[in-house]
Amino acid sequence: MYSKYGSVDLARRMFVESLNKNVVCWTSLISRYCRNGLVVEARDVFDSMPEQNDVSCSAMISGYVKNDCFNEAVELFSELKSSCNLTFNVSLPVSVLNACAAIGAFKEGKWIHDIVHENGF
Secondary structure, three states: OHHHHOOHHHHHHHHHHOOOOOHHHHHHHHHHHHHOOOHHHHHHHHHHOOOOOHHHHHHHHHHHHHOOOHHHHHHHHHHHHHHOOOOOOOHHHHHHHHHHHHHOOHHHHHHHHHHHHHHOO
């Protein structure tokens, strides 16, 4: 909630003090950090998550893209596709395709296109 209104420090403090952290709390903090250009901090939170889902992955990858960290977005996506069976939501392939286009990552872009086509997005 606090992250929605622009107070990154207060959002972080509330998160740290919270006794009931769930994936929504973690993802909210990642999104807020990214909206404020704090992608290193966002990645630290992402890497610390006990459990990641398609929304948290999308938040981190789209945060990279919105901050022109295209290589990091493609790299994270590659790590995720290699390490787990990630279920894709619609926004994840869009973010990764934007990153691929920005850096000319044809192979990854083609792979994403194939997934989009196969899943009927």
